């Protein structure tokens with residue numbers, strides 16, 4: 551299966567014509583399109599509606615997770631309903647199987663990496679914050695445990711590893727993702743992980759268990775030579 555993956559479209563109605571052009575040929579290049587969050591800029595239904603118009607016309611299966619920008623207006627559930635109604639598969643702690651390939655995903659959350667992972671100690675506010683991060687890791691675990699396929703693709707918005715965040719300011723690394731996600735991925739095993747959010751990160755990395763992880767933020771793909779708007783993976 552050929553998977554086209556991109557992230558961080560940050561769609562607004564002004565970008566309609568550009569996006570339509572950019573994704574015009576994706577159906578020739580891939581069997582499935584995966585979008586790893588920050589689909590919209592402000593999480594507004596007014597943004598989602600024209601975006602869906604573009605996505606539906608691509609005439610290929612689309613699998614997505616939401617990103618933090620899609621939560622900005624508190625209308626994430628409405629956005630999910632709109633996408634479900636248009637036949638787009640939204641992964642939110644869930645699994646999805648298609649043509650023998652399993653997809654599992656969730657938005658993920660911040661929290662830091664490795665020895666720098668924030669732990670639930672001290673103030674209630676810190677514990678609430680850490681719980682949000684642990685909850686997302688558990689959602690990913692739930693989605694992954696639903697898959698019965700040999701091949702497994704993981705879609706998250708936040709990064710599960712520090713490696714694909716390199717290029718961002720080190721001060722904001724803990725806000726780019728958390729290795730709690732990578733622990734789950736390594737426990738269950740996967741063939742491919744795609745994420746976004748780190749617009750100026752690095753395209754390729756691995757979990758400590760050896761699972762390939764790719765940052766497919768569109769700004770990063772467009773900075774490559776030659777510039778791309780999605781990257782193709784064979785699984």
Ligand SMILES: [Fe+2]
Pocket residue numbers: 558560588617619746747749
């Ligand atoms: Fe983004």
Ligand SMILES: [Fe+2]
Pocket residue numbers: 588617618619707746747748
């Ligand atoms: Fe983001």
